Amino acid sequence: MKKFSEIILLTLILLFMVVSVNAITPESIAQIPPITIDESSFNDTINVTLYFNDTDNSSLIYYVESNESNVNATITNDFLNITALGNWFGVATITVTAGDGADNVTNVTTVTVVNVNDASTVSTVLPN
Numbered sequence: 001m002k003k004f005s006e007i008i009l010l011t012l013i014l015l016f017m018v019v020s021v022n023a024i025t026p027e028s029i030a031q032i033p034p035i036t037i038d039e040s041s042f043n044d045t046i047n048v049t050l051y052f053n054d055t056d057n058s059s060l061i062y063y064v065e066s067n068e069s070n071v072n073a074t075i076t077n078d079f080l081n082i083t084a085l086g087n088w089f090g091v092a093t094i095t096v097t098a099g100d101g102a103d104n105v106t107n108v109t110t111v112t113v114v115n116v117n118d119a120s121t122v123s124t125v126l127p128n
Contacts, residue, residue, distance in 0.1 A: 024056040025103035032096060032109040035082055038116045039089045046080040048096055051107050058100035068092035071111055082111050089115040 030051050037043045048062050064080060066073040070088035074081045080096060092111045097104050 024054070024058075026052055026054045026058075026060055026098045026100050026105045028098075028105050028107045029053045032080070032094075032107050034110045034112065035094075036112045036114060037082060037084055038114050039084050039087055040116070042081065042083040043111075044076075044079050044081045047078055048075060048080050048098070048107075049078045051096070052098040052105065054098075054100050060098045060100055063097040063099070065095045065097075066092050066111075067095075071113065073111075084111075084113040087118065089113045 028051060032046060032048070032051050035043050035046070049060075052060055052062075054060055062075045062078065064073045064075050068088075068090070070085045070090075071092035071094070072081075072083040072085060073094050075096070080094070082094065090113055092113070093108060094111055095106050095108050097106045099105075
């Protein structure tokens with residue numbers, strides 16, 4: 001009888017030791033919309049907290065990367081800041097990453113920088 005009770009006890013211990021853990025990772029809950037700005041301008045109206053969630057309420061840290069050196073992307077106080085440098089125009093891909101210290105998730109959007117017809121300037125004055 002002792003062996004049977006030991007087997008039952010070991011079985012119960014093993015059952016309690018087997019724990020199934022579902023990892024709760026950050027998730028992207030909506031697509032960041034495409035952004036359109038004029039050349040040499042900026043946009044700072046995208047609140048990134050509206051596009052990510054962590055169901056266990058872990059604090060998320062945000063990172064951003066642009067694939068184009070003429071489009072500067074930063075995050076300040078949870079807002080995505082996009083600045084088009086110089087007279088460059090075209091399309092850039094922006095990747096926003098949210099992390100909780102253990103896991104990360106990304107959300108990708110595009111920035112279209114529109115060409116602006118710059119005012120003419122006089123560079124040389126011709127003599128009369």
